[in-house]
Amino acid sequence: DIQMTQSPSSLSASVGDRVTITCRASQSISSYLSWYQQKPGKAPKLLIYAASSLQSGVPSRFSGSGSGTDFTLIINSLQPEDFATYYCQQSYSTPRTFGQGTKVEIK
């Protein structure tokens, strides 16, 4: 199985901050990397697919980059509605695997 490791596990930030979350795969996954946002009691929501493509309807303050084993999700100018948990996920091979999540909290 491909292991996905996110860092940090949690962070505190203020509205307007730039937030960076990283995800590392245990082997190369090309660009088969997606990012999801999950709020309490809700299903995950796709933000970024293919490492850097913005899902339709997702604000442009979200961006993704990387390929191979190292990936980054950046949230520019954090908004109140962005406080949530973020997960990366690889779709290079089965079983599909997720990172452990990064909880973004209000400072």
Add this chain to the structure above:
Amino acid sequence: QVQLQESGPGLVKPSETLSLTCTVSGGSITSYYWSWVRQPAGKGLEWIGRIYISGSTNYNPSLKSRVTMSVDMSKNQFSLKLSSVTAADTAVYYCAREDSGSGRAFDIWGQGTMVTVSS
């Protein structure tokens, strides 16, 4: 727009079989892989497996011996069966669509259904 809705018992006894169905509305079940993902309370996401309209499946090796998935094209539904459940199987279960056109991402999710394993 395509929507997914999970359905099934919210309470299952230990050693019995958990059975869930996901109904796809607003679109066809063809041409996509359909997955099940679960999430224990306060924990992360675990992929259970997926099925294609042809019936082809891929299961997580950690659950493979207990998982069976099926698809009913006539009802636009796909299903999950997890046998010999224990308290460790208590979780919110989501169904999701995997879109090859979006880098194989899970682009559409159901709202999730809570399943508790308890006697």
